[in-house]
Amino acid sequence: xxxxxxxxxxxxxxxxxxxxxxxxxxxxxxxxxxxxxxxxxxxxxxxxxxxxxxxxxxxxxxxxxxxxxxxxxxxxxxxxxxxxxxxxxxxxxxxxxxxxxxxxxxxxxxxxxxxxxxxxxxxxxxxxxxxxxxxxxxxxxxxxxxxxxxxxxxxxxxxxxxxxxxxxxxxxxxxxxxxxxxxxxxxxxxxxxxxxxxxxxxxxxxxxxxxxxxxxxxxxxxxxxxxxxxxxxxxxxxxxxxxxxxxxxxxxxxxxxxxxxxxxxxxxxxxxxxxxxxxxxxxxxxxxxxxxxxxxxxxxxxxxxxxxxxxxxxxxxxxxxxxxxxxxxxxxxxxxxxxxxxxxxxxxxxxxxxxxxxxxxxxxxxxxxxxxxxxxxxxxxxxxxxxxxxxxxxxxxxxxxxxxxxxxxxxxxxxxxxxxxxxxxxxxxxxxxxxxxxxxxxxxxxxxxxxxxxxxxxxxxxxxxxxxxxxxxxxxxxxxxxxxxxxxxxxxxxxxxxxxxxxxxxxxxxxxxxxxxxxxxxxxxxxxxxxxxxxxxxxxxxxxxxxxxxxxxxxxxxxxxxxxxxxxxxxxxxxxxxxxxxxxxxxxxxxxxxxxxxxxxxxxxxxxxxxxxxxxxxxxxxxxxxxxxx
Amino acid sequence: xxxxxxxxxxxxxxxxxxxxxxxxxxxxxxxxxxxxxxxxxxxxxxxxxxxxxxxxxxxxxxxxxxxxxxxxxxxxxxxxxxxxxxxxxxxxxxxxxxxxxxxxxxxxxxxxxxxxxxxxxxxxxxx
Numbered sequence: 001x002x003x004x005x006x007x008x009x010x011x012x013x014x015x016x017x018x019x020x021x022x023x024x025x026x027x028x029x030x031x032x033x034x035x036x037x038x039x040x041x042x043x044x045x046x047x048x049x050x051x052x053x054x055x056x057x058x059x060x061x062x063x064x065x066x067x068x069x070x071x072x073x074x075x076x077x078x079x080x081x082x083x084x085x086x087x088x089x090x091x092x093x094x095x096x097x098x099x100x101x102x103x104x105x106x107x108x109x110x111x112x113x114x115x116x117x118x119x120x121x122x123x124x125x126x127x128x129x130x131x132x133x134x135x136x137x138x139x140x141x142x143x144x145x146x147x148x149x150x151x152x153x154x155x156x157x158x159x160x161x162x163x164x165x166x167x168x169x170x171x172x173x174x175x176x177x178x179x180x181x182x183x184x185x186x187x188x189x190x191x192x193x194x195x196x197x198x199x200x201x202x203x204x205x206x207x208x209x210x211x212x213x214x215x216x217x218x219x220x221x222x223x224x225x226x227x228x229x230x231x232x233x234x235x236x237x238x239x240x241x242x243x244x245x246x247x248x249x250x251x252x253x254x255x256x257x258x259x260x261x262x263x264x265x266x267x268x269x270x271x272x273x274x275x276x277x278x279x280x281x282x283x284x285x286x287x288x289x290x291x292x293x294x295x296x297x298x299x300x301x302x303x304x305x306x307x308x309x310x311x312x313x314x315x316x317x318x319x320x321x322x323x324x325x326x327x328x329x330x331x332x333x334x335x336x337x338x339x340x341x342x343x344x345x346x347x348x349x350x351x352x353x354x355x356x357x358x359x360x361x362x363x364x365x366x367x368x369x370x371x372x373x374x375x376x377x378x379x380x381x382x383x384x385x386x387x388x389x390x391x392x393x394x395x396x397x398x399x400x401x402x403x404x405x406x407x408x409x410x411x412x413x414x415x416x417x418x419x420x421x422x423x424x425x426x427x428x429x430x431x432x433x434x435x436x437x438x439x440x441x442x443x444x445x446x447x448x449x450x451x452x453x454x455x456x457x458x459x460x461x462x463x464x465x466x467x468x469x470x471x472x473x474x475x476x477x478x479x480x481x482x483x484x485x486x487x488x489x490x491x492x493x494x495x496x497x498x499x500x501x502x503x504x505x506x507x508x509x510x511x512x513x514x515x516x517x518x519x520x521x522x523x524x525x526x527x528x529x530x531x532x533x534x535x536x537x538x539x540x541x542x543x544x545x546x547x548x549x550x551x552x553x554x555x556x557x558x559x560x561x562x563x564x565x566x567x568x569x570x571x572x573x574x575x576x577x578x579x580x581x582x583x584x585x586x587x588x589x590x591x592x593x594x595x596x597x598x599x600x601x602x603x604x605x606x607x608x609x610x611x612x613x614x615x616x617x618x619x620x621x622x623x624x625x626x627x628x629x630x
Numbered sequence: 631x632x633x634x635x636x637x638x639x640x641x642x643x644x645x646x647x648x649x650x651x652x653x654x655x656x657x658x659x660x661x662x663x664x665x666x667x668x669x670x671x672x673x674x675x676x677x678x679x680x681x682x683x684x685x686x687x688x689x690x691x692x693x694x695x696x697x698x699x700x701x702x703x704x705x706x707x708x709x710x711x712x713x714x715x716x717x718x719x720x721x722x723x724x725x726x727x728x729x730x731x732x733x734x735x736x737x738x739x740x741x742x743x744x745x746x747x748x749x750x751x752x753x754x755x756x757x
Binding site: 341402404405406407408409410411412413415416418419423424426441444445488489490491614 | 640645648649651652655656659667685690691692693695717718719720723739740742
């Protein structure tokens with residue numbers, strides 16, 4: 001629990017810190033990258049503009065140079081062979097001063113080279129060359145880049161007309177060595193290790209490049225990015241050249257028609273940004289570690305330690321150290337918790353009994369429970385005995401009636417036999433019909449005796465504890481036999497409605513007799529309570545029936561007694577519940593025993609009553625189907 | 631006012647027919663005229679109507695019980711000899727009847743010799 005809390009806490013804090021750091025690092029990286037990007041672009045565009053202007057300026061100067069130099073030859077008669085040679089020498093001299101010219105040449109209006117710093121070309125005809133044609137028209141002309149027909153080096157040509165008055169008499173031109181031009185403008189510019197500046201002719205041909213092998217050999221139109229450059233004329237583009245990604249600014253110089261491009265390797269440009277990012281990450285990591293350590297330390301100090309104190313205190317208190325208090329002087333929630341605990345402990349100490357007492361009390365309770373349990377078991381065990389005792393008690397109630405029921409027929413037997421003997425002794429003549437009549441009486445009486453004693457024996461017999469199929473009508477008849485006379489003395493008549501074709505029920509005859517007996521005696525008491533006038537006759541109606549739907553045999557026993565008040569209807573089956581206050585009152589167990597017996601027979605017993613009109617007890621017992629034979 | 635030759639008259643009051651029949655036969659055999667009543671009401675009627683020398687009353691009967699019947703009868707005719715009978719050995723009402731002035735008490739079944747003796751006594755000393 002403690003561990004998991006710590007882990008949760010740490011995890012939460014760590015995630016929080018990492019998130020914060022990542023966001024800050026990301027933002028820093030992006031913003032610094034943007035800044036660097038912006039600066040680089042600015043610088044690149046400045047560089048391009050400067051370089052382009054510089055080149056244009058330089059080329060204009062060369063045009064000016066060549067125009068100025070052409071003036072020298074106005075007075076010279078170029079028809080003169082010596083003058084031509086002298087001019088060639090002058091040009092050679094001039095060329096040595098300005099090395100970026102491959103050669104300086106002078107041609108007449110027919111295109112014949114009259115003088116040149118390169119003697120080999122003198123005499124050649126350049127009539128067909130574009131620059132010649134243009135300058136012959138009086139124009140100063142800058143040619144496109146080309147391979148020199150003489151040296152095969154990349155060159156471009158600037159040509160000016162040779163004018164006498166307004167007449168063009170020839171063309172003066174300088175062949176500019178691109179390698180030298182390259183050395184002048186391109187090579188000195190360093191943009192890191194991978195950056196460069198280059199120049200593209202309107203045709204797309206690269207005419208200046210730090211890598212000279214590219215000059216005149218590369219046409220940017222063969223690349224997507226190149227075509228884009230040629231289309232846009234000005235702007236930024238990023239492309240990979242020889243596996244190095246570059247960001248390039250390009251701009252066309254209006255006068256020259258050349259596009260000057262300056263590029264820088266993005267890796268190189270952003271290297272400081274990346275370095276910054278690494279540093280940033282490193283700092284973040286250190287910060288996270290420091291944060292986690294602080295959290296651990298703070299957690300231990302602020303949370304774990306007071307929590308430990310609290311838990312220890314609570315545990316000790318729980319073990320019975322009721323005097324235990326928690327000493328925690330912090331001002332935070334733990335302090336409040338400790339205070340609250342101490343307050344609670346104090347209250348508890350005042351009100352709680354000691355642990356020893358609790359243990360003792362618990363033991364006592366357990367003992368009491370055991371006693372209760374054994375008492376309950378005893379109670380269960382003696383239930384059968386109780387039923388038997390209740391029966392014996394019933395018998396004592398019956399005693400008078402039973403004696404009456406036996407002794408009367410016994411009179412019919414014994415005294416009639418004695419009477420016959422007397423008659424034989426005294427009377428000479430004996431009427432045979434009279435004698436037979438007497439014998440019938442004797443027989444009938446003896447049978448009555450037999451029936452009574454059998455019923456009595458059957459009734460007093462204790463339960464065998466097994467259920468067997470039996471006729472409920474027979475059970476009722478036996479009980480009625482025993483009690484009928486007693487009831488008649490109380491002026492109570494019994495009315496029986498016992499259909500002979502009733503299905504049997506599974507039952508214990510002794511127990512069921514007890515139930516019927518209890519209900520009948522209960523009914524007789526209810527009748528007695530209603531009126532003490534013996535003249536008034538009471539009635540107990542016993543009716544049995546078969547309920548086909550439920551497959552139960554029902555017994556209803558109704559009386560004309562005082563009835564049962566509504567509030568007692570549910571209580572009459574409780575043990576010892578009795579409303580009978582007469583001296584010969586029942587045990588208060590009769591109906592509760594009846595209830596328990598019927599329940600054991602899986603049957604149901606209930607009482608109904610309407611004030612003043614008597615009560616009806618209804619018993620239903622599961623029937624044994626007629627065709628099922630045991 | 632009566633003499634030996636005069637026929638004695640008896641009333642048997644019992645709800646049990648067997649008992650009534652036996653006593654009727656027995657008393658007839660002893661030349662006693664016998665009337666029977668099956669309950670207290672009929673007994674009272676009979677005693678009000680005619681004279682009896684001896685009345686046999688069962689102490690426990692439906693309706694008016696024997697003891698009450700006896701008291702009533704005694705009020706009507708205190709000169710009759712009253713014999714109380716009971717089929718219940720434990721019945722305390724026999725003792726009660728004796729206190730009330732019953733002449734004899736019998737338990738059923740009867741001791742036939744005692745019955746004979748009783749008849750002789752009644753004959754010997756008619757009231």
